[in-house]
Amino acid sequence: MDSLITAAAQALAAGDLLGALKRVALRDDPPALALRGIVMAQLGDFDRAKALLKSAARAFGPREAVASARCIVAEAEIALVSRDLGWPQKELDRAWATLEAHGDAVNAAHARNLAARRLLLVGRPDAAERLLSGLDPSLLPPPSRAAYELTVAGAALRRLKTGEAGAAFGRAAEAARRAGIPALMAEVENAAEVLGMPAGRIIADGEERLVILEEVERLFGSQVLVVDACRNVVRDGRETVSLASRPVLFALARALAEAWPVDVSRDVLLTRTFRARHADETHRARLRVEIARLRTQLRKVARITATKRGFGLAPRHAGKVAVLAPLADEAHAAILAFLADGEAWSSSALAIALGTSPRTVQRALEQLAAGGKVRSFGGGRARRWTVPSVPGFPTTLLLPGPLPSG
Structure with a gap:
């Protein structure tokens, strides 16, 4: 040389x-x-x-x-x-x-x-x-x-x-x-x-506060029933139940957990879960069916009881209930979490990282772009996506991969 x-x-x-x-x-x-x-x-x-x-x-x-x-x-x-x-x-x-x-x-x-x-x-x-x-x-x-x-x-x-x-x-x-x-x-x-940065929100006992990753780690190791809205799972110190493929059931579980220890009225559940402004008997019948399915899914970690006005959540082993939520609720939070690393991503790379189809990612990116949350440059295979700024989206909790199961 x-x-x-x-x-x-x-x-x-x-x-x-x-x-x-x-x-x-x-x-x-x-x-x-x-x-x-x-x-x-x-x-x-x-x-x-x-x-x-x-x-x-x-x-x-x-x-x-x-x-x-x-x-x-x-x-x-x-x-x-x-x-x-x-x-x-x-x-x-x-x-x-x-x-x-x-x-x-x-x-x-x-x-x-x-x-x-x-x-x-x-x-x-x-x-x-x-x-x-x-x-x-x-x-x-x-x-x-x-x-x-x-x-x-x-x-x-x-x-x-x-x-x-x-x-x-x-x-x-x-x-x-x-x-x-x-x-x-x-x-x-x-x-x-x-x-040291806020990584999410904990909602418990009618209160909400920001938490860092160390606090999330302690939460998962405690005797608390956690409804994890970052991964769409429900966990206590013994079991983890994934509802990632059951968005309606997870929405019900989150609503019940946020209200714990009190119950939630049927009208509130219908509004939050089915977006039903004027609920009829068809909506109420569907709610009963979905609650029954949720009971089956959560049978190892919690009971769901019917009350006069609605339904309530009761943990089987844990002493408390808490919801772990992202800093900001966003329909395409996982995509924004990847883009928040500051690099320029292609839609195909995002699809590989998320384990989903490129077309699904492309539709999500188009919706985010329409809202001014992402921007693109280049064309064809060279097209890349970035974010101007994504305050409030912690990378770690929203990226795919296993988290502790207790």
Whole structure:
């Protein structure tokens, strides 16, 4: 490797992007193409970066398998940052295997961390944690160590392990400080702020208050029957009942929980659940049917009793009832939660992350755009969606993936 390439690589490692680019801007040999691609990615020109890295990987060819694999890993990172979740994961797996086979432990660990970050985005924190458990973080240089610890923190947050997340954020901050890269230090600091920010609302005993993630974690570990409006589940310390596919039943459960310990009149239930302004006997018959179904679903955690004016909720094991709600009730809160990370998403990537159809996501985005809550740029497959600002939408509680079941 010649002196200019070495100097450019050192400048890149130190966060001096323009210094690195200045040294290789006029060269088109494979190492220079790869370095330029990485610089362009960090400057935000992802399309140009991907083109340069593809050219570099082809130019390196099979005779320089390690260098080619490093280009593929860099391309995978660009795909992740640009939320191209359709990028072929198998290419990263092959590059990862090549790097391990040739003893490049540092870049192999980086590839493993990228794969774990993608698993987090698609709501698979268990698989991400298993992947990270096979990685030795001591092999990583400070910038990569900071990225690794951010992934560990993200996995812990998805499982509401705030203590583990806080420790990982602390290690990430130390690694970023040792790296001496201001942008990385700022990224870690911003990511760690989620622990102290309001994450949702607790509605109990006729009162409502904002809570941070640590309080949500304590709530789930307590002897309280929680109607979780972030995941549409009902849980106590023993059982978890999902009503995610039964929106009418969940709406009834939430209405009963918000009123606990008193009952809810039939007219209120009809208005909240069926939007019936003038209820007739047909509506009342349907209410009886849905209440019976809800009784069946919640039989292990609560009883639903009929009263003179309506229905009431009585927990079987818990001593109290509470509703955990998002900061703001929004029909498409999960999509806004993803967009709140500040990255530009395609509708297909959102569909992959949410586990739903692209058409469903597209309809939701169009409704949000009509209300001025999201905006798009580009056209066709290059169309991307962002949010001007989404105050009140906590990412962690609204993203897919398992939360503690007690």
